[in-house]
Each structure stands twice: as structure tokens, then as C-alpha cells.
Amino acid sequence: MFIVGARATALELAHIFSTLGTKVYIAEKSSRILSTFDPEVSN
Secondary structure, three states: OOEOOOOOHHHHHHHHHHOOOOOOOEOOOOOOOOOOOOHHHHH
8 A cells, every 4th residue: 555645644544554464655755754743753
């Protein structure tokens, strides 16, 4: 599965599908995931 974007909802879905055994790839144009969160959380 290929997920475009790395906000909270996308990461939650990625985690759920990964737990179920699906290989998940995440693409994000920003240099870090959860870019709207504090850097301590999103690095």
C-alpha cells in the first residue's frame, strides 16, 4: 500500500494496515512527518 501524506490520519491508517500484515510505504514532500506538530514529536 502506498500512502501519500504523513499527517495523523494517514499515519494511523498506515499503522493499522501494517499491523494486519500489509507492506506500507509513506510519501511526504516535507522533510519530516507530522510537520504541524512540535519538532520533538515529529522528528
